[in-house]
Structure formats: structure tokens, C-alpha cells
Amino acid sequence: MALTRCITALVSVLLSVSVMAAGIELREFDDPVMEERYKDLTASMRCPLCENQAIDDSDAPISADMRERVYRLLQDGQSDIEITNHMVARFGDYILYNPRLENRTYLLWGIPIALIVGGGLMVVLIVRARRNASATALSAEEQARLNELINRERSS
Amino acid sequence: MNRRVLLFLPLLGFIGLAVFFYYGLGQDPSYRDSALMTREFPAFEASTLEDPERQVDESLLTGAITLVNVWGEWCPACKQEMPQLLDLADRGIRMVGINYRDTREKGREFLDEFGNPFEVNIFDPEGDLGFDLGVYGAPETFLVDAQGVIRYHHTGYISPEDVRNTLLPEVEKWR
Numbered sequence: 001m002a003l004t005r006c007i008t009a010l011v012s013v014l015l016s017v018s019v020m021a022a023g024i025e026l027r028e029f030d031d032p033v034m035e036e037r038y039k040d041l042t043a044s045m046r047c048p049l050c051e052n053q054a055i056d057d058s059d060a061p062i063s064a065d066m067r068e069r070v071y072r073l074l075q076d077g078q079s080d081i082e083i084t085n086h087m088v089a090r091f092g093d094y095i096l097y098n099p100r101l102e103n104r105t106y107l108l109w110g111i112p113i114a115l116i117v118g119g120g121l122m123v124v125l126i127v128r129a130r131r132n133a134s135a136t137a138l139s140a141e142e143q144a145r146l147n148e149l150i151n152r153e154r155s156s
Numbered sequence: 157m158n159r160r161v162l163l164f165l166p167l168l169g170f171i172g173l174a175v176f177f178y179y180g181l182g183q184d185p186s187y188r189d190s191a192l193m194t195r196e197f198p199a200f201e202a203s204t205l206e207d208p209e210r211q212v213d214e215s216l217l218t219g220a221i222t223l224v225n226v227w228g229e230w231c232p233a234c235k236q237e238m239p240q241l242l243d244l245a246d247r248g249i250r251m252v253g254i255n256y257r258d259t260r261e262k263g264r265e266f267l268d269e270f271g272n273p274f275e276v277n278i279f280d281p282e283g284d285l286g287f288d289l290g291v292y293g294a295p296e297t298f299l300v301d302a303q304g305v306i307r308y309h310h311t312g313y314i315s316p317e318d319v320r321n322t323l324l325p326e327v328e329k330w331r
Contacts, residue, residue, distance in 0.1 A: 048290070048292040049292045049293055051185055051186065060292075061257075061283075062291075062292040062293065065283060065287055069287065088191065089191060090191060090192070090287060090288060090289070090290040091191055091290045091292070092188060092189070092190070092191035092290065093191075094188055
């Protein structure tokens with residue numbers, strides 16, 4: 001019993017430490033949908049300072065500012081797209097983990113699709129070519145040569 | 157013969173990707189242009205570090221080409237680049253500071269100790285103006301032309317080489 005309590009205490013201490021270390025503030029939401037949007041938005045934006053950490057997971061002061069701003073804009077009733085545009089206008093496309101579809105990103109989004117379609121097409125063509133090749137009948141000349149080979153095998 | 161040539165396609169694809177990735181490896185991942193490049197300096201309203209009564213706004217940055225330097229007392233690189241900023245001011249370039257996430261007291265101490273190249277300092281204790289400028293750490297420096305449009309952006313420490321090789325030519329270019 002004492003051991004269980006001890007373990008529980010230890011686990012809760014460890015948990016509280018990790019929460020503090022992350023430096024992520026607790027936020028109150030009246031609306032669970034808004035809370036979900038807050039989580040999605042902060043998970044989809046990259047911290048401008050730390051190169052590869054989402055702002056919901058970063059200790060950098062600028063990430064705290066950005067979370068605060070996302071929270072405030074959500075409370076102001078702005079849509080996800082408006083909030084994303086607000087951030088991109090200040091920090092650039094860099095902060096988006098998923099680049100937006102626009103002229104200069106068509107290639108980026110298009111290449112994987114093109115590869116899948118192209119690869120599929122290639123497989124279909126190869127399979128077809130093989131099937132046709134095996135189905136082709138032997139010419140008279142080829143048949144004669146085949147017979148000759150088989151007969152030679154038998155007589156020896 | 158034709159079919160044989162096709163067998164080289166994967167190799168060509170590999171070479172293409174290798175060149176692309178090698179080029180990517182040589183790039184500095186922390187370098188990128190400010191999102192505000194060629195846009196107007198954001199609207200703001202703030203008091204100055206020197207005088208809490210004096211209010212300034214974005215019209216402060218029109219009329220003459222200006223270097224806007226974002227600094228804070230807490231930022232070591234800001235101290236190191238002060239001699240370069242004083243040198244730029246000595247060359248007759250208009251300098252405006254943004255005292256970013258600082259207290260008035262500490263900001264003033266900093267200027268007393270390291271010199272003051274700035275015509276005026278915008279006081280930005282909460283980092284609101286910094287946020288609108290897309291500042292994610294100090295020091296950062298923006299070149300704003302006489303029409304109030306951002307023309308050049310420098311992230312981080314300004315070395316004497318940066319002054320000679322990039323800042324002075326950029327100032328000349330947009331003057």
C-alpha cells in the first residue's frame with residue numbers, strides 16, 4: 001500500500017516537472033470545439049526560432065507570444081484561415097508545416113501525385129506487355145525449331 | 157537498343173535528386189527573407205523610451221531612409237553590434253531603435269553604457285510591434301525607405317563586414 005502511494009507520488013511529481021519544463025500555459029476554453037481548434041492550430045505552426053518544433057511544443061518566447069495571439073484571435077471569433085493568414089503575414093510561409101496550395105507550391109504538392117500516377121501507369125504497361133508476349137503464338141519457323149530441339153533431346 | 161537507354165532513367169533520377177539534396181544541404185536553414193519585405197512598415201502607436209509622454213506612429217519612418225534596429229538590454233548580441241550601429245549613425249544614416257521586451261530603466265542604462273546611435277527609440281515592452289514585424293529574436297534590423305516601405309532585413313548580429321558588404325550598399329541602393 002505504502003509502495004503504491006510512493007509510486008503515485010513519484011509519478012505525479014515527474015508529470016508536473018515535465019509540464020513545467022515544457023513551459024506551456026494552461027488555457028481555459030468555454031467551448032470544447034474552440035479548444036480543439038486551438039490545439040490543431042498551434043500544432044500546425046512551426047516555431048520561427050527553433051527550426052523544427054511546433055509552437056505548441058516549444059519553449060521559445062516567440063512561440064509563447066504566438067500561442068497567446070492564436071488564443072486571442074480565437075476568442076475574437078476569427079476563423080482558422082484568418083488566424084493562419086495573420087501569422088503568415090508576419091512570419092512568412094516558413095511557419096506552415098503544410099504549405100498552402102498556390103502557384104509556387106504546385107510542383108511541391110504535384111510531384112508525389114505525379115509519381116504515384118506515373119508508377120501505377122508503368123506497372124500496368126509492363127504487366128500488359130508481358131501478358132501479350134506470352135500469349136503470342138509461335139511462328140511456323142519457331143515451331144519447327146522447337147520440335148527439332150525436343151526430338152534431339154528424346155533421341156539422345 | 158532503345159530499351160537499354162531506358163534502363164538509365166533511374167540513374168538519371170538519382171543524380172537529379174542527389175544534386176537537389178546536396179544543394180539543400182549547403183543552405184543555411186535559419187536564413188530566410190522577412191515576410192514583410194517590400195511591404196509597408198506596420199501601423200503602430202507607442203511611446204518613446206526617452207519620453208513616456210511622447211507618442212509616435214508609423215509616420216515616424218517616412219521622409220528619410222531609416223535603419224530600424226530591434227534591441228533589448230537582455231540581448232548579448234545587441235551589445236556587440238553597438239559599435240557598428242554607432243559607425244552607421246556617424247555616416248549620416250538615420251537610425252531608429254525599437255526597445256523590445258525591456259523596461260525603461262534597463263533600456264536607458266543600456267544606452268548610457270553602450271552609446272546611443274538612435275534618433276529616437278520606440279518603447280515596445282510587450283513585443284507587440286515586434287510581433288507585427290515578425291521579429292522572433294533580437295537583434296533584427298530593417299531598412300525602411302523614405303516612403304516607409306521595408307527594403308531589407310537583417311537577422312542577428314551585424315558584423316563590421318556586414319556593414320561594409322551589405323548594409324551600406326543596401327542603403328545606397330534605396331536612398
